[in-house]
Amino acid sequence: MFGSYIRKLRKERGLSLRKLAEAVTVEPSYISKVERDLVAPPSEETIKRISEVLEHDADVLLAVGGKISSDLRQAIIKRPELFSRLIRVVNEAPEDLVVRILGEVQDGEW
Amino acid sequence: MFGSYIRKLRKERGLSLRKLAEAVTVEPSYISKVERDLVAPPSEETIKRISEVLEHDADVLLAVGGKISSDLRQAIIKRPELFSRLIRVVNEAPEDLVVRILGEVQDGEW
DNA sequence: TGTAGTGTGTATTACATAGTACACAAATGT
DNA sequence: ACATTTGTGTACTATGTAATACACACTACA
Numbered sequence: 001m002f003g004s005y006i007r008k009l010r011k012e013r014g015l016s017l018r019k020l021a022e023a024v025t026v027e028p029s030y031i032s033k034v035e036r037d038l039v040a041p042p043s044e045e046t047i048k049r050i051s052e053v054l055e056h057d058a059d060v061l062l063a064v065g066g067k068i069s070s071d072l073r074q075a076i077i078k079r080p081e082l083f084s085r086l087i088r089v090v091n092e093a094p095e096d097l098v099v100r101i102l103g104e105v106q107d108g109e110w
Numbered sequence: 111m112f113g114s115y116i117r118k119l120r121k122e123r124g125l126s127l128r129k130l131a132e133a134v135t136v137e138p139s140y141i142s143k144v145e146r147d148l149v150a151p152p153s154e155e156t157i158k159r160i161s162e163v164l165e166h167d168a169d170v171l172l173a174v175g176g177k178i179s180s181d182l183r184q185a186i187i188k189r190p191e192l193f194s195r196l197i198r199v200v201n202e203a204p205e206d207l208v209v210r211i212l213g214e215v216q217d218g219e220w
Numbered sequence: 221t222g223t224a225g226t227g228t229g230t231a232t233t234a235c236a237t238a239g240t241a242c243a244c245a246a247a248t249g250t
Numbered sequence: 251a252c253a254t255t256t257g258t259g260t261a262c263t264a265t266g267t268a269a270t271a272c273a274c275a276c277t278a279c280a
Binding site: 026033042 | 241
């Protein structure tokens, strides 16, 4: 999944596999294997560099690779009761509702 | 950190290291090393078993061990834009405010 | 004074993670 | 025709993760 996802992105950017590899500072053969899903998705750091080169949301790319950004992990780990509850509750709630809450929290309407 | 944390819990429960090890189905020497932080915290599965035996919140124990429950990870990974934003926004907000939001979302007051 | 239970030390292991290094073949450009 | 670029195949490696296995020494206790 991750492989085909970034291969498509790369082609849309008109970038060769080798150019991507160079920009990300990994071996071309590694990108080749990654794009065909012959190996597991790269590390968090490498995925983040890929997201910059391909100009794609890092959180989404990490998620496609089955990972979570370490700053999110740290936030959760620092207040586990709060965030565990929050995530589980929100996960049950319909998305549009959550989006509305988010907007209001952000706008300081509380 | 994790080690001293569970050692304290275990003593409070009046449990011997070996009894804990047996209940968790790992080697006593392993628990010994874990409790003195000579090795990294156990796997998610093992921490969850420890949390049951010691009757302590699993999310908190996982967090002390630097981990996040896989069900939370899956929730985030399925809707990365939503949850990444949510976590970052909430992380900036004061806790009491977040707790109030949580309560209201739960109570279906939206 | 054994023997049962306590915690610990040392050595080892299986598997996963995250890649590198380098050679090769096909297509493209000039 | 030749050089360059493109993607790929094969082999190898270093580090981390998550433990096991077993022997040892100390304390309690009956």
